[in-house]
Amino acid sequence: MNAEERMNKARSILILEHYFFGHLTMKLHVSEDPTCKTAYTDGVSLRYSPKYIDSLEMAQCVGLNAHEVMHCAMGHFWRGEGKEERKWNRACDYEINSILLKEKFELPNGALFDTAYDNLSAEEIYHKLPDSKNKEGEGEGKDPGMCGGVEQNKGDKQKREELKAEWKSSSAQALQMSKNQGLVSNDLTLSIQNVIDPPLPWHVLLRDFVEKTARNDYNWMRPNRRYISNGIILPSLISEELPEVCITIDTSGSTYDIQGEFAKEASGVLYAYNTTIRILYSDAKVHLEEVYSSNELPIQLKPVGGGGTSFIPAFDYIAKNRYTPSCMIYLTDMYGTFPTKEPEYPVMWVTPNDIKGPFGQTVKFNTPKCA
16 A cells, blocks of 8 residues: 555545544645655645655554644644744644544654643743754754644735635534534534634733833833934833733622633733732722732632622722722623723723723633533
8 A cells, every 4th residue: 555545545534433534634635745754734735755654554644634634723824924833833733732642543653742731722832842953954844743744824815814714614614513423522622613713812912902001111211222223213111021910800790600711811911921910809899909920820819709890999999009000901791880080001801792891992802612
């Protein structure tokens, strides 16, 4: 049996025994590429080294095909734009191999796996990994995980967006069909749903919010050296560290079901920045105040309250105690009485609902969906 026949057989096994992966593998055009060391995909094609395929057991060949399907279903060919290729491939492999092993696939020898990266996104893993030591084309090549890599799609912007939409649609369809037949696990379901309908990109939105509003302490007496060589005089930031952030947790009875998600969002602030967080627990009044630093993660909320909701007490509490937060992040379902006056510091309302705050910025996060 040559490499082409082995790949065809492996794909047939996926179709017959693993509906989700089998349905999606048909979207990829499969062809030989003797110039690559293992295999890779760009969301359109799956190209493989015949010599490499011949070295695999059939179960490993099936796992390889599932691995490449997951690169596409997880959007790795578009999520990695602008990232160092080999490092991004390692991060992606850690993200999906954990899922594939739970799905009982056998992966090629040397496949990257580490329980320390369980339940982390490829982006989070990427920032935890050391930079690649090899230059492009040397050593580890483009597939450091040695079980199938992913390349950024090189099509024009419109075609890339169309391909992204196609994979989201196909993945959603395959997932729903698998769920209807009881053939998909919770881990796989949640992973794919987070790509199809992504939750709030907390770190991105927070960074944008802070840099545009809170981190505005400029010093014209100390110009930004980055631009002086170009003859441009711009101010520098006096401090690169984020001053204290205040997070208010709505602990009213109506938010009981989403307070666990609030804890994750609060921890996300400390993961993203070197700062101190002052947490207020408030419904119709402020019940408790806590202060956290980045060495006290994850944050464990103490949701004291359970009554009605008014957003006024938290802002009054900050004013009364003469706190000067860089910004206020209010985690709430948005059902309550708002202040009539906007505070001097910027405010971000974070909510699972579509209600917009009367001032500040309102962002919506998606609560996880159950299988």
